Amino acid sequence: MVEVIARGRLRGARAAEALSARLLLTQRATRALEDWCGERGFASGRITVRRHDPPAPAILDAGSLAALGGDAHGLTLRRVDIRLGGITLVDAVNWYFADRLTAAMGELLTGDTPFGEAIADLAPQRRTFHVAVAPAEVIEAAVRDPADAAAIDRPPVHVFEHRAALALPDGTPIAVVHERYRAVLVG
Structure with missing residues (x-):
């Protein structure tokens, strides 16, 4: 198992577990990602998003619908890449009730501001209700050969998924x- 490199940081599956655990403890994933990336020294600066407009339709699963109170009426879809220093870290989809946000928040969401940052003034409570981690061998292969994992003709390797309300x-x-x-976070 790829575990430690010269600077003493975790890599591979253990790093994926550590990052997932860190994210489960925070109310603002964006801040946790900035800290993680800064500690690992591969990118610094402000997290931004690149929007996919118009977003492709995405199906809201039963667990996600239940987390929203069971009613999808009035939801807005936003699909983004979460980026730092030009590197895509996370592929994200969010469904939100635009009428529960201020006009200023809605305006921020038309640009490159991450969702959690845009709504920070609401003091939202984050509850993760689903965590899925890729098999260790998939993560390890992506870390061993990052160029192969990032090939343009292949979909990105995702090391874990969180779904949160x-x-x-x-x-x-x-x-x-x-x-x-994405695997870039744990390489």
């Missing part, structure tokens, strides 16, 4: 996010 402090649902974290 965001709610107002009173429990009113705001959004559901599906985040698929």
